Amino acid sequence: MSEAPFRNPGWAGNTGEFDLAEADVRGVVASDGPPADGGHPSVAPSLPYMLAAKDPAAPLFEGPHLERFEKIKSRYPTARAALLPALNLAQELRGFLSPETMDEVAALLGLSNAYVRGVATFYTMYNKRPVGRFLVQVCTNISCNLRGAEDVLAAFLAHAGTELGETSEDGTFTVVEAECLAACGFPTCVQINSRYFEDVGPADVPGIVDRLQGELQSGAAV
Amino acid sequence: MPDNGRSPAGAATVTLTIDDREVTVPKGTSLLEAAALQGTALPHYCYHPGLSAPAQCRICLVEVEGAPKLQPSCVTMAQDGQVVKTDSPEALKMRKGVLEFYLVNHPLDCPICDMSGECKLQDYVFAEGREHGRGREPKRVFGRDDFGGDVLYYGDRCVMCTRCVRFMDEVARDSRLTVVERGSRAVIDTFFDEGLEGASFAGNVVDICPVGALVSKDFLHKARAWDLDSTPSVCPGCSQGCNIELHTRDNLVQRLKPRENAEVNGHWMCDFGRANYEGLNRGGRLEAPAAGRGAKRRPAGWDEALGQLFARLQAAAGADVKIVGSAEWSCEGLAALAAVGAETGEVSARVFRSRCAADEDRLPGFPALARRRDLAPNVDGARTLGFSRVGGEDAAGGLEEVAAHDGVLFVLGDDLADQEAAFGEAASLFVYMGAHGSEAAANADFVLPVTTFAEQEGTFVNVQQRVQRFWPGLRAPGEARPAWLVLGALLAALRGGEAAPASAAAAFSWLAGERAAFAGLSYEGLGAEGAPLAAPAGGNGAA
Numbered sequence: 001m002s003e004a005p006f007r008n009p010g011w012a013g014n015t016g017e018f019d020l021a022e023a024d025v026r027g028v029v030a031s032d033g034p035p036a037d038g039g040h041p042s043v044a045p046s047l048p049y050m051l052a053a054k055d056p057a058a059p060l061f062e063g064p065h066l067e068r069f070e071k072i073k074s075r076y077p078t079a080r081a082a083l084l085p086a087l088n089l090a091q092e093l094r095g096f097l098s099p100e101t102m103d104e105v106a107a108l109l110g111l112s113n114a115y116v117r118g119v120a121t122f123y124t125m126y127n128k129r130p131v132g133r134f135l136v137q138v139c140t141n142i143s144c145n146l147r148g149a150e151d152v153l154a155a156f157l158a159h160a161g162t163e164l165g166e167t168s169e170d171g172t173f174t175v176v177e178a179e180c181l182a183a184c185g186f187p188t189c190v191q192i193n194s195r196y197f198e199d200v201g202p203a204d205v206p207g208i209v210d211r212l213q214g215e216l217q218s219g220a221a222v
Numbered sequence: 223m224p225d226n227g228r229s230p231a232g233a234a235t236v237t238l239t240i241d242d243r244e245v246t247v248p249k250g251t252s253l254l255e256a257a258a259l260q261g262t263a264l265p266h267y268c269y270h271p272g273l274s275a276p277a278q279c280r281i282c283l284v285e286v287e288g289a290p291k292l293q294p295s296c297v298t299m300a301q302d303g304q305v306v307k308t309d310s311p312e313a314l315k316m317r318k319g320v321l322e323f324y325l326v327n328h329p330l331d332c333p334i335c336d337m338s339g340e341c342k343l344q345d346y347v348f349a350e351g352r353e354h355g356r357g358r359e360p361k362r363v364f365g366r367d368d369f370g371g372d373v374l375y376y377g378d379r380c381v382m383c384t385r386c387v388r389f390m391d392e393v394a395r396d397s398r399l400t401v402v403e404r405g406s407r408a409v410i411d412t413f414f415d416e417g418l419e420g421a422s423f424a425g426n427v428v429d430i431c432p433v434g435a436l437v438s439k440d441f442l443h444k445a446r447a448w449d450l451d452s453t454p455s456v457c458p459g460c461s462q463g464c465n466i467e468l469h470t471r472d473n474l475v476q477r478l479k480p481r482e483n484a485e486v487n488g489h490w491m492c493d494f495g496r497a498n499y500e501g502l503n504r505g506g507r508l509e510a511p512a513a514g515r516g517a518k519r520r521p522a523g524w525d526e527a528l529g530q531l532f533a534r535l536q537a538a539a540g541a542d543v544k545i546v547g548s549a550e551w552s553c554e555g556l557a558a559l560a561a562v563g564a565e566t567g568e569v570s571a572r573v574f575r576s577r578c579a580a581d582e583d584r585l586p587g588f589p590a591l592a593r594r595r596d597l598a599p600n601v602d603g604a605r606t607l608g609f610s611r612v613g614g615e616d617a618a619g620g621l622e623e624v625a626a627h628d629g630v631l632f633v634l635g636d637d638l639a640d641q642e643a644a645f646g647e648a649a650s651l652f653v654y655m656g657a658h659g660s661e662a663a664a665n666a667d668f669v670l671p672v673t674t675f676a677e678q679e680g681t682f683v684n685v686q687q688r689v690q691r692f693w694p695g696l697r698a699p700g701e702a703r704p705a706w707l708v709l710g711a712l713l714a715a716l717r718g719g720e721a722a723p724a725s726a727a728a729a730f731s732w733l734a735g736e737r738a739a740f741a742g743l744s745y746e747g748l749g750a751e752g753a754p755l756a757a758p759a760g761g762n763g764a765a
Contacts, residue, residue, distance in 0.1 A: 118400030
């Protein structure tokens with residue numbers, strides 16, 4: 001067995017092999033829904049859901065989404081256990097969890113609607129109100145805070161033209177604070193929809209906002 | 223009985239040491255329960271004997287020798303040879319710390335809190351907490367939330383023990399309550415505006431709330447806990463006969479609280495019974511005996527009235543007797559009434575009227591308990607004593623024959639509210655005994671004030687054919703006396719020289735000697751939890 005050349009630069013720098021575009025990693029096909037074959041049940045509620053088109057009036061659940069919902073149910077021993085991925089799926093479709101959505105999911109899983117509300121409100125990653133086309137989550141936890149996350153947050157609010165937790169008038173941006181995005185090595189970290197922007201300083205914010213606007217106009221936004 | 227935490231008799235026991243004292247308990251007993259048996263009351267919020275224990279309040283932590291850290295005593299099972307220290311410096315320090323956290327956002331509004339005086343947070347902090355808080359930050363404020371029904375929620379006072387959530391889940395089986403949000407923003411709530419409206423056992427969440435977070439709207443700011451007197455009693459709402467406490471102040475019932483009885487109601491009672499106490503406070507009571515029909519009626523002392531009545535009964539010997547009883551009066555009173563009737567002559571009717579609901583309302587998590595169809599506490603007692611139910615489901619009608627009776631007529635405890643003033647016009651002797659006067663009592667030869675069950679000792683028989691005692695929580699108005707005392711004296715005189723019962727105990731032992739169904743029961747033996755009738759009453763079917 002030939003020895004692989006030892007390559008450890010000692011830091012997570014750019015070694016070339018990770019220099020991939022988003023489309024290379026996620027695939028253009030996957031960003032429009034689940035893999036055509038449905039994938040293994042264990043990944044049914046995973047990544048691509050964040051990229052589906054959102055329609056607050058979308059039915060729960062139909063077609064491929066019904067298929068995924070059935071997979072979710074088959075994967076967990078109890079209805080309570082299946083609730084989190086089911087809510088994920090509902091949020092993927094509708095963009096947020098309205099009281100009506102919680103009620104529908106409760107009925108589909110045979111849980112009490114109060115219980116579903118309790119779970120949905122416990123987790124911050126479920127949106128309980130409609131959010132903009134881009135959900136900008138700025139980490140303000142320790143590492144990011146030490147590197148000026150408050151200024152980054154202020155810059156996003158200023159450039160998106162909105163208040164903390166609110167959606168801009170054109171419906172493009174919702175800016176919120178987040179607690180630790182698990183990227184403490186690259187503060188300040190900002191998560192926009194499913195994408196991470198690392199090492200963001202206040203000066204980078206106008207460029208990011210412009211890029212998102214551009215993606216929106218070109219139709220490349222995810 | 224899986225839900226009372228006790229092992230069946232004969233099960234293996236374990237012996238352990240709690241605070242240097244040895245205690246032997248059945249296997250499967252938690253340390254908290256074992257400590258209670260041994261005499262140490264450990265603090266607890268989330269643990270409740272009628273619910274599952276999630277061990278989340280962290281206030282019952284104790285030191286167990288050999289365990290790496292403090293153990294929650296509510297879910298740690300007692301084991302042989304265990305050495306437990308409930309008051310070691312380590313445990314005390316931990317509990318003090320936990321209590322400090324509980325007070326971080328607690329408003330300390332005890333002066334305006336209904337729970338003050340019976341609040342577990344107050345008690346524990348007083349016993350084991352810090353003298354002064356160290357918090358400098360402002361406390362978060364939620365205000366209050368109307369859950370509908372009789373329940374009001376003060377989020378600021380809540381300790382998040384989730385007893386209420388678990389009660390609705392496990393006992394009421396109607397999961398309407400949940401913890402909404404997380405961390406310091408967590409509150410108990412229902413599904414948005416749904417509320418607890420229509421949940422017929424929701425009042426229990428107020429009882430089991432260890433602090434003042436869930437309070438009764440009916441009792442809101444009505445009385446302080448330390449001003450209330452508590453009397454063990456039996457709920458008069460229906461034939462289930464839930465064991466309750468009458469909480470009284472200023473000679474008025476202020477509220478009813480369930481009293482534990484594993485055979486009848488567990489720790490619970492229904493909202494219907496809970497809200498049903500106003501009738502006990504009804505004014506306009508009969509206060510003094512009176513004799514004479516219509517315009518000839520004059521007040522009379524008890525001696526005079528009973529003397530005259532005795533003479534009239536002797537004169538009427540052999541007459542046709544009809545008796546109207548009530549399912550809200552004690553067994554002793556009804557039995558004495560039936561015996562007086564039998565001594566006087568031929569009893570041709572022994573009837574009572576009571577309200578009926580359309581259906582039962584069962585508590586799914588404790589199926590022995592239901593709000594029964596019969597909405598009176600002693601329907602089964604009255605039946606056992608030979609009374610039969612007449613009239614409609616609204617406790618009206620059914621007395622046509624009695625009203626026109628031309629013999630001797632006794633009425634006990636029935637207000638005759640639907641009857642005309644001509645009731646009993648033809649009766650040769652009409653004795654009306656009750657708590658309230660009635661237009662239909664105009665023709666009564668004797669009007670005798672008797673006490674309600676809340677003002678006397680006595681027994682009821684519930685739907686399980688269980689004899690249960692109650693105690694007087696209110697002072698009787700004026701000269702009103704228990705029916706068994708009045709009728710017992712009369713009966714003793716009629717029977718010539720028999721000793722009249724001078725106490726409720728004597729009245730019950732007379733009843734046990736007189737009636738086969740009650741044979742073998744002793745008043746002392748009934749205790750606070752009652753006992754089943756000796757022989758199941760024929761024809762009623764055992765419950």
